[in-house]
Amino acid sequence: TTFLDYLVPTAAEVPTIEYGHVETPAATPGGHKGMGEGGAxxxxxxVFNAVADALAPLGGRVNRLPLGPSEILAALHPTP
Known part of the structure; x- marks a missing residue:
């Protein structure tokens, strides 16, 4: 069988979704909690892995942050 044998599910096949709200107290004085986007x-x-991959064929290695131009040059020309 292949994926062509399967049908795309429609709204009729979606099960009923149960949801609820659970209130949890915050430890901060104002009762505030943090919220934000963690995808960044x-x-x-x-970027670090891209730089490491670019330096690998040249014999350079990076292994710490921050990673700026001076660190990249130092990785290309290591001191003995």
């Missing part, structure tokens, strides 16, 4: 955290490792 992946950009730093992605």
């Amino acid at each position: 955290i992946g950009s730093v490792p992605a």
Whole structure:
């Protein structure tokens, strides 16, 4: 069988979704909780790995942050 044998589910096949709200107290004095988008955290490792991959054929290695131009040049010309 292949994926062509399967039909795309429609709204008729979706099961009933049960949902609820659970209130949890916050430990802060004002009762506030943090909220935000955590997806931006992946950009730093992605850039770091891209630089590491680019330097690998040239014999350069990077292994710490922050990673700026001076660190990249130092990785290309390591001191003994």
